[in-house]
Amino acid sequence: MRNKFIIRALVLVLAIMLSLTACSRGTDNPPNQDETENPVDIGSEKGNEQEDPIDEEDLNKDDEITEDEQEDPLEDDIDNEDDIDNEDDIDNEDDIDNEDDNLHDLDLEEDIFNPASLTVLANKEYSLGSDYTPEDLVTVQVPTVLENPEVKQLRKVAADALKEMFEAAKEEGIILHARSGYRSYRTQEQLFKNNVAKHGEEAANKFSARAGQSEHQTGLAMDITSESVNLKLTESFEDTKEGKWAAENAHRFGFILRYPKDKTHITGYIYEPWHFRYVGVEHATKIYELGLTLEEYLLGDIYAGY
Numbered sequence: 001m002r003n004k005f006i007i008r009a010l011v012l013v014l015a016i017m018l019s020l021t022a023c024s025r026g027t028d029n030p031p032n033q034d035e036t037e038n039p040v041d042i043g044s045e046k047g048n049e050q051e052d053p054i055d056e057e058d059l060n061k062d063d064e065i066t067e068d069e070q071e072d073p074l075e076d077d078i079d080n081e082d083d084i085d086n087e088d089d090i091d092n093e094d095d096i097d098n099e100d101d102n103l104h105d106l107d108l109e110e111d112i113f114n115p116a117s118l119t120v121l122a123n124k125e126y127s128l129g130s131d132y133t134p135e136d137l138v139t140v141q142v143p144t145v146l147e148n149p150e151v152k153q154l155r156k157v158a159a160d161a162l163k164e165m166f167e168a169a170k171e172e173g174i175i176l177h178a179r180s181g182y183r184s185y186r187t188q189e190q191l192f193k194n195n196v197a198k199h200g201e202e203a204a205n206k207f208s209a210r211a212g213q214s215e216h217q218t219g220l221a222m223d224i225t226s227e228s229v230n231l232k233l234t235e236s237f238e239d240t241k242e243g244k245w246a247a248e249n250a251h252r253f254g255f256i257l258r259y260p261k262d263k264t265h266i267t268g269y270i271y272e273p274w275h276f277r278y279v280g281v282e283h284a285t286k287i288y289e290l291g292l293t294l295e296e297y298l299l300g301d302i303y304a305g306y
Contacts, residue, residue, distance in 0.1 A: 103286060103290070103292075103297055103300070104119075104283065104286070104297070104298075106119055106298065112298050112299070113126060115128050115129065115132045115218065116134070116135075118157065118220065118278065118279060118280050119279050119280070119283060119298065120218055120220075121294060121295065121298050121299070122212075122213060122214065122215050122217065122218055123213060123215075123267065123268055123295065124209075124210075124213050124268045125268075127210075127212035127213050128185070128212045128213075128214075128217050128218065129185075129212065130185045130211065130212060131185075132185070132217065133184065134155050134182070134218065134219035136155050136156045136157075136219075137153040137154065137155060137156075137182055137219050138153060138154065138155075138156045138159050139152050139153055139159075140152055140153065140154050140159045140162055140163065140178055140181060140222075141159070141163050142162055142163055142166040142176070142177075142178050143166070143175070143176070143177045143178065144177065144178045144179070145177050145178070145179040145180075145225065145231045146179060146180060150182060150183065150184065150187060151179075151180045151181050151182060151183060151216075152178070152181060153181055153182040153219065154181045154182060154219055154220065154222060154278075155182075155218075155219040155220055155278075157278070158219065158220050158222070158254075158278035161253045161254045161255065161278055162178065162222055162253070162255075162278075164253055165249070165250065165252075165253035165255065166178075168249070168252075168253070169242075169245055169246070169249070172245065174241060174242050174245045175226065175227065175242065176224055176225075176226060176242055176246065177224065177225050177226060177227070177231055178222050178223070178224060179222075179223045179224065179225050179231065179233060179274070180216065180222070180223040180233075181216065181219070181221070181222045181223075182216060182217070182219045183214060183216035183217060184217065185211050185212060185217055186211070188209060188210070188211045188212075188214045188216065188217060189210075189211035191208065192204060192208050192209065192210050192211060195207075195208040196208075206264075206269065206270050207269060207270050207272075209269075215258060215275075215277055220277055220278040220279070221258065221275060221276065221277045221278070222255075222275075222276055222278075223272075223274045223275055223276075224246055224274050224276055225237060225242075225274055226240055226242035226243070228240040228241070228242055229243075233272075233274045234274075235271060235272075235273060237273045237274050238261075238273035243273050243274075246276065247273065250276050250284070250288075251281070251284040251285045251287070251288035251289075252281070252284075252285075253281065253284075254278050254279060254280045254281045254283075254284045255276040255277060255278050255279075255284055256276065256277055256279055256283075256284045256287045256288060256294065257273065257275070257276060258272070258275045258276065258277040258293075258294060259271060259272040259275055259293075260291075260293060261273075263293050266293050266295050266296060267293050267294075267295060277294065279294070283297070
């Protein structure tokens with residue numbers, strides 16, 4: 001509004017000056033029409049409302065300033081969002097790394113080296129005591145092969161899971177047999193001696209455990225077979241429908257294939273498609289999905305293997 005008043009004042013002054021000039025020329029020299037129309041057009045309120053170069057220029061400048069002021073915050077916001085996204089990505093990567101590093105929250109003493117734990121590690125490096133015998137051994141309620149009552153036993157939680165697994169397999173036309181479960185320290189000691197006598201110590205070490213180093217002493221391991229392999233423990237079990245079903249479904253019931261193929265350098269034993277170990281559904285599922293051995297799952301980088 002202030003600019004408009006200034007313009008009007010200037011136009012008025014200009015009009016007065018033109019009038020005085022016209023008067024000085026006399027009546028014989030009428031003013032030029034162009035000279036009179038232009039000031040009137042510029043000074044009219046209608047002209048000011050339609051065209052106001054000063055106002056339009058100021059508005060344009062204001063618009064430009066507003067756009068400039070808006071651009072920086074928008075760019076900053078975009079940069080900030082990128083930073084946030086990147087931070088989220090970093091956090092996610094950290095989460096993934098943490099998940100890889102912390103596959104479980106098991107305690108070394110209570111869960112991994114405790115013989116009574118369902119996740120105890122028994123192998124050539126970590127042995128069970130000669131006096132350890134599980135307190136909750138029960139006879140399994142599934143088809144068995146051997147007459148020896150000792151090897152028909154498992155710890156109750158494992159025995160119940162084994163029964164559930166065998167029944168689920170049967171519903172799909174798969175008939176499984178339990179061959180050898182719990183073995184005492186003394187039984188394993190004698191078994192290893194017999195294998196050494198038959199095959200030599202070097203060969204026996206690849207498929208037979210020394211006393212205290214056998215998972216069978218934990219009461220959580222069962223050797224599984226089928227009539228398709230004459231109820232024997234043989235590598236060809238992996239090619240049978242029973243062997244395939246067991247390998248693909250055991251984790252659903254808390255069991256893992258304890259000695260996988262191509263993992264001898266980690267487990268210390270040859271591939272045994274018949275040897276299944278109970279660790280519980282949660283851990284078994286993770287181990288199965290990640291394709292790990294029990295050593296890799298429990299100890300990770302700490303475990304160097306053989």
